[in-house]
Amino acid sequence: MSVTAFLTDSTLCIGCKACEVACKEWNQVPADGFDFRALSYDNTGSLGHSTWRHVKFVENGAVPGFGGNASEVFSWGFSSDVCKHCANAGCLEACPTGAIVRTEFGGVYIQPDVCNGCGYCVVCCPFGVVERRPEDGRAFKCTFCYDRQKEGLEPACATACPTESIKFGEIEHLRDTARERVRDLEEKGFDDVNLYDPTDTSVGGIHAFFIVRGDPKTYNLPPKPEVPTTYLKKGWMSAGIAAAAMVAGAFLAFTGSSDR
């Protein structure tokens, strides 16, 4: 089995939200509530227990004479967010029950029948992807359409995307595609294109890359995502030093007093 990945190219995204709907239809995820959030055309807010693909709309002000995708100006950006399926996944590391597993496709999968709803994974996700469903407390997120991949099918979102903004495939091949695409856009005069693929952090690489215009932070993509467990060493070390200091202090205190 090859390791697979998503490449979400927001320069091709038309903001139709077909990915959100296809994901919910295939995975039988319930609606998230009818709230007029009006974050531009976004009313589902963010990724969560019942939104595994989420299209963010970023308005930067319209300039007559330039379309949004003109190289001179960037006016209304759409980008479909998803679980990054980290190589070094915080949620997976934190899960005490073994509910979260790594699949043969490299994806991170929560087994709903094993999850006990402890919520450790929620706080351990550096991207804020995992969330517990209020009804039963269990954690949910993108399954990478594990069931479809097992049958040789592409994930539902990639299948539904009309403009091939969401691409799916073998990870290294897709990474090459992404780099080539960025080069191509730069040649066309887009000097603000970024490939979001943080590799030199503790998440150890992600399985869902993004091509965005402007700062990736605008699309909820943190510049340096870290797995919380990387702080463990530092934490334990601090605790160790503190403990050692206390022991030393106590020792000094006692030895000192016996001297006097």
Add this chain to the structure above:
Amino acid sequence: MGSSMAENHPVGFQWVVEARERGTKVLHVDPRFSRTSAMADMWVPLRAGSDIVFLGALIHYVLENEKDFREYVVNYTNASILVRDDFRDTEDLDGLFSGWNEDAKMYKTDSWAYKGSPLKDVTNSGKTGGHAKDRGGEKLQENIYEQDLTLQNPRCIYQVLKRHFARYTPELVERTCGVPQDVFLKLARTFCSASGPDKTAAICYAVGWTQHSDGVQIIRAASILQLLLGNIGRPGGGILALRGHASIQGSTDIPTLYDILPGYMPMPLFAEDADNLAAYFNHHKTKTGWWNNFDKYFVSLMKAYYGDAAAKENDFGFTFLPRVTGDHSHQGYWIQMADGNVEGLFVMGQNPAVGGPHSRMERKAMAKLKWLVVRDMVEVETASFWLDSPEVGRGELNPEEIDTEVFLFPAAGHTEKGGCFTNTQRLNQFHEKAVDPPGDARSETWFIYHLGRRLKERARKDQRPRNAGLNALTWDYSTEGANAEPVVEEVLQEINGRTLKDGKLVAGFRDLKADGSTSCGCWIYSGIFPKPDENVARKREPRDFYGHGWGFAWPADRRILYNRASARPDGRPWSERKKLIWWDENKKEWTGFDVPDFTVNKSPDYRPPENAEGDDALGGDKPFIMNAEGLSRLYVPSGLKDGPLPTHYEPLESPIRNPVYPAQQVDPGANRLERPDNQYANSPDERFPYVATTYRLTEHHTAGGMSRYLSHLCELQPEFFCEISPELAKQVGVEHRGWVTIVTARGIVEARAMVTSRMPPIHLNGQTVHQVGLPYHWGYKGLVKGDSANDLLALSEEPNVRIMESKALLCNVFPGRRERGPRALKQLENAMRQPTRRRMVAQ
């Protein structure tokens, strides 16, 4: 222009995205910065309803700078033809063309004809609509005219065009559309640079053009522009009418319209066509050009309808057909309904209670019906208007006093039935049933077939003359399955046509005869089912770039219409890059990548003998075979009701007086249908200072019957909102996500405010025009509810096709929610009465 393709046709838009990736420039002209603008290289906002000024200025730019594709224009358009000496342009008559009759409110069109052209004596009562082949009374029928191929004669159409569009300058665009001159010129340069022998440009439009009081003329203006640039009949060119939903194209081809029969043949008129088939043929058959075959297609249709009962002796059953006796368009019959003159109504695939124009009036009109049949997948607003429409809450309707008996039939969804879709590109695709419909839900075919069967049973016992047509109607489809669903392939075979002697399916419309020996349900679809085991619409093996082998594109599986124009007059392609079909001198036939839209062995140097008729009367270099002269029409000599050339008129409600022709504010032929329950604002009007325009969003489907009942779509756009600029929000006193009340001379609705710079104010000559964007998906039923933007519209009629104006009207916006119950009506009355006092801001 006139469409937000990414928003409303996201699946089709993938090809635009792909083209853009290959270097195509995407230009979007629209009042609102939409998802389409976000994918475009250029976005040009303009004032809603100023399209003809914008397009006229593009035409002016082409003519002024001689950017036209001259060889194409001289050979393939009517540019060189002279107009009659008595023709007068709007330039001479202050905004009217010659022939205007003020009492009848219509044109006598004789003076518009070509010089030297013999005219048919066709009187046009103006009753019919304009969807048919000759738009209800074309006088031109022969390719006889005077011309000047040098285009120098001042009476030639090229020169007429130059004079007509002389005032459509970039300066006028700035003053009328609110588009700065430099932005306009940048767009004009970009568009024109993409046309010529080696390049083509396409224009996509949708109801953003059609739903105007001069909608047909907006599209005419686009046609002129594309013809001048040589962008018709060539790959990558064209004017693409993006249809609103599945098989809307199909429902005009095999129509659900009152004024046409299948294949764009006109429905006979009561008075003019009487009961005389010869007179009807005289009206609509032309001596030269393809419509010379009119009688073949018509008689074959009658044979398909009435079988043996259609014979030469009874004019092939011509009298069986219903007649057009008045305005039976949507607006026309709804006015009749409001006046209590309509007894019953079938509503299928429509939800007029919130989807129709002036839906408030339409809901009240339905209360005057005796019976109403609604077929839908859910109980839509139309089926429950008597119980929970706003009018009930406001005391205008009382359920106890409504006599309308409502029958709600559950309908099968598209996956629950087999059949065909015809889409935007005239591509007909057959689809299979995936699952059985639940419970009592049935297909439309089932409903119509069994209704017809039962009606025929009753008619058989009642042989009065009024039932003659019903008794004669052939209605013998086989049925299958437990629900006795009609076999849809049989219907498609009937549409394809047969030779009656042996019952064999015909290969195409060239086999059809006028002597009653063939039958055909719709001549343009002929060839879709040429053999019992060959359903072309079902084919899924594309052989080439143009998709031959996948489905059936009418007519004759041609992917690009008028494709003879893709080659030079001598038959060679205009360029290697843009070649499509060409003349093969060795084989002596037209060949290439598409099915030639031309007689395949008619050589480019063929010249018609004297007195030739039909297709034989057109030379080998005349690509536009449907027209009697074989040329495309920059200027329409007959057939249109509001002029041979597009002229800018203001919308029926406008914030300004017509700056182009001050004496003529609106399209002279447009019908306001004005009455106490269908009032208009003045132009301009202090009470209604803002422009409103309606549209759709990706997340919902039209009036919501197919989306507001699905939670996964409702959550994406849960509430009715209006898009307004930060400037207007400040003026009104509302913040983003706050509530506003929107009022027109017809209705009152409340919406959440979407405050965004994507809906910018327009500046005209120092005057600021604010525009209010209104998606119209909501209603009073479903998982998410909201007021319907369609309550704000007027019932009005464009002169040619009688469509309403929904894309430019006047409104006012107040902060806060509207009043509840009867107080809402009081609020509306107040808004109608009091002029808004602009609050003066003290310095």
